[in-house]
Amino acid sequence: MRIEKHPILSFEKKNKLHFTFNGRDLVGYEGDTIAAALHDNDIMHYSNSLIKKRPRGFYCAIGNCGSCNMTVDGVLNVKTCITPLKDRMVVESELDEVTIHG
Amino acid sequence: MVKRDLIIVGAGPAGLSAAKVALEAGLTVTIIERAAILGGQLTKQTHKFFGSKEEYAKTRGIDIASILIDELKNYEKRLEILKEATVVGMYKDYVLTIYQGNEYFKYQAKAIIIATGASEKVLAFENNDLPGIYGAGAVQTLMNLYGIVPGNEVVMVGSGNIGLIVSYQLIQAGVKVKALLEAASNIGGYLVHAAKLVRLGVPIYTKTSVKKAFGDKQLEKIETVKLDENWQYIEGTEEIINCDALCISVGLTPLHQLLSMAEVDMIYISELGGLIPKKTPDYETSMPRVYACGDVTGIEEASSAMVEGKIAGLMAARDLGHRHKKFNELEKQFKDQLQNLRQGPSGVKIRLGLQKAGEEL
Numbered sequence: 001m002r003i004e005k006h007p008i009l010s011f012e013k014k015n016k017l018h019f020t021f022n023g024r025d026l027v028g029y030e031g032d033t034i035a036a037a038l039h040d041n042d043i044m045h046y047s048n049s050l051i052k053k054r055p056r057g058f059y060c061a062i063g064n065c066g067s068c069n070m071t072v073d074g075v076l077n078v079k080t081c082i083t084p085l086k087d088r089m090v091v092e093s094e095l096d097e098v099t100i101h102g
Numbered sequence: 103m104v105k106r107d108l109i110i111v112g113a114g115p116a117g118l119s120a121a122k123v124a125l126e127a128g129l130t131v132t133i134i135e136r137a138a139i140l141g142g143q144l145t146k147q148t149h150k151f152f153g154s155k156e157e158y159a160k161t162r163g164i165d166i167a168s169i170l171i172d173e174l175k176n177y178e179k180r181l182e183i184l185k186e187a188t189v190v191g192m193y194k195d196y197v198l199t200i201y202q203g204n205e206y207f208k209y210q211a212k213a214i215i216i217a218t219g220a221s222e223k224v225l226a227f228e229n230n231d232l233p234g235i236y237g238a239g240a241v242q243t244l245m246n247l248y249g250i251v252p253g254n255e256v257v258m259v260g261s262g263n264i265g266l267i268v269s270y271q272l273i274q275a276g277v278k279v280k281a282l283l284e285a286a287s288n289i290g291g292y293l294v295h296a297a298k299l300v301r302l303g304v305p306i307y308t309k310t311s312v313k314k315a316f317g318d319k320q321l322e323k324i325e326t327v328k329l330d331e332n333w334q335y336i337e338g339t340e341e342i343i344n345c346d347a348l349c350i351s352v353g354l355t356p357l358h359q360l361l362s363m364a365e366v367d368m369i370y371i372s373e374l375g376g377l378i379p380k381k382t383p384d385y386e387t388s389m390p391r392v393y394a395c396g397d398v399t400g401i402e403e404a405s406s407a408m409v410e411g412k413i414a415g416l417m418a419a420r421d422l423g424h425r426h427k428k429f430n431e432l433e434k435q436f437k438d439q440l441q442n443l444r445q446g447p448s449g450v451k452i453r454l455g456l457q458k459a460g461e462e463l
Contacts, residue, residue, distance in 0.1 A: 003249045003275050008148045008162070011249030033138075036248040044233035044320045055319055057233025061240035062143075063136050063188070064221040064357070067231075075204055081240075082186070084138050 002040060019089040034080035034091055035061065035068045046070065046080070048095045070094060106132045106182075108418050109198060109211040111189050111360065114142020115404045116396025117217035118170040119411030120418070124215075125177040127419035127426035132182040132209065134189055134200060141167030142219055143239065144404060146246040148274075149267050152292075156439055157405035164246075166404075192216075192360040194389070213391040213418045216361055217411060220354035220375060220397035225259060228314040230350075234321030238268040238351035245275045253347030257324060258282045259312055260351035263291035268349060269299055280345055282306045285329055292448070312348070313340060321346055356398045364389060373455030374400030383437070383462060384417040385410060391421055400459075402452055406443045412436050 003011055014030035021038060028037025035046065035058050045055045046068045058068040063082040071092040072078040080091070108124055110117045113135035121131050139145060147163025158166045174181055187202035198209045222237035224230065234253065236244075238260070241252045256277055258269045261284035269279045282299065287308050289296045296306065313327040313335060328339035355376040362368055367380040367388035379387040379394045386393050393414040396407035413436045416426055426432060444452050 001251050003245065003251060005276070006249075007274055009164075009246060009249070032248055036244060036250055039244065039252075040248075040250050046233070049231065054231055055233055056231055057320065058236070059224075059240060060222055060237050061243040062221075082137050084186075 017085050017087045017089075019085060019087070019091060021091045022093060028085045030085075032085045034070070034072065034078075034083050034085050034089065036081075037085045038080070038091075045093070047093060053095075103197070104207070104209045106130070106209055106211045107422055108132070108213045108215065109134060109209060110215045110217060111192075111198070112142065112217035112219055112396070112398075113137075113140040113183070114217060114219050114396060114407065115144055115166070115170065116219070116398075116407040116411035116414070117142070117215065118167075118174070119408040120215045120217060120393075120395060120415035121181070121411075122170070122173050123412045123415030123426065123432070124419045124424075125174065125180060127416065128424040129419045129422060130180045131177075132184070132211075134184045134187050134198070134209075136186070136188045138186050140171050140183070140185070144170075146239075146242045147267075147404070148246050148271060151405060153403075153405045153443060154439075157408060157443070163404065170408075189360060192364045194364055196391075213422055214393070215411075215414045215418055216379075216387075216392065216394045216398055217396045217407075217414075218357040218360060218398045220356050220401055222350065223353045223355050225312065225350050225352050227312045229317070230312075230315060232315050232317050232321045233319065234317065234346055235315060235348045235350065238264050238349040241347070241349050242268045242271060245271060251275050251277050252349075253345070254278065255280050255345045256347040256349060257312075257343055257345045258349045258351060260284065260353070261286075261289045261291055261296065261306065261308075262351060262353065263295060264354075265349070265351035266291040266295035266299060268351065269304060270295065270302075272349075273299075273302055273304075277347075279304045280343055281326075283310045283312065283326060284308045285311045285333065311335075315348065321348055324348055354397060354401045356400065358398060361387065361392075361394060361398070364392070366392065369459055371400065371455045371459050373451045373458065378459065380459065381461075385414040386417060386421075391418070393418055400452065400455055403443070406440060409436050409439045409443065413440075 047056045056067040059065045061081045063079045068080045069077045107130045109132045144163040144167035153159045191199035314325040323344045328336040358377045395410035395414040
């Protein structure tokens, strides 16, 4: 959900950007990071924990924790919280790809 | 391999301030920043700063970021800035390995300033990894940088300045703050911030923590519990609060990893947030011509990070043969400023931490 009114900041709606997340067509705005745009689309489940596969959202939003890592345009483990959204991006969560053996 | 004079890692308040002074002294500078924008955590701080004029008191953090960035514009010919670039390794031969836009490359520097800042601590309780549970700073980023609210009803854990300020900023963004929990018996941050929340009707519960979070795929409610003098749960005092977002604001810890990787001498000081580099009064670490400043040297305020950055920039320039024209005057000014910032009751913990680290005060 976007902030409409704010006593200090102004958030003008910028140009729309179209992207896909796990095959779904979604819309974000210029200036968004990938993670911010996903959150605005009510997507909360960003990754799974490695061993127990528990759902993880995003935690730090500044590139420290890694719980928002996704595959973006074919590149693995992109920190989506610090990567600006671009038009036509293909974003995929890595829910099953990463497994720890042993 | 690309060779450089001074490389600064991190473009927050400390890194930008270091760059300005080093450039002023005549050095050629490279700044490497992980984010797409400069300013670090200042870029989301909509509140006005305290302190004195030199540290931009009464100015909002977001505006301080713009000032610091603008100040570098006079030196564009001697300044290189890599954005969306992460330093992933630091080695004893002054080599930094960098990852940017799916490319991996190396820089070698004559001097390095580490200004990587800090990360938010987590809190241990059942289901603390459910989506909808965030660091308070993450929520501040989401709201103030991207204009997106985390949820409709929020509970804040921790009453330090970040917890208090972010609670107020949540309300400014139109979000309901249902409660603020504090494990200690007193409010941790400035009372002026807490008073604002109380006036807006936010209940503050001291000696209280989160015991458990509930939710299927994402947070739906939490269970709070009262704590005794030994910080243990008091059985039978549990209460449920419905909320779709929980903010954890239980302190920060220095992002020391690059320094540790280069085997710089480190020391664990809980008062300063964790593992910090040992350093001289000139902010030089045990590795010659490697300096550290800002929260990576111990958690303080952005005001002190800026002053520490200026000291590191001044010393790095001197050690590379570019002694600032006003070196003596500036050195005294910066060191006095730092001492002033650390005075008074809010600086007790910092002074104790620095003493434990064996630093002169």
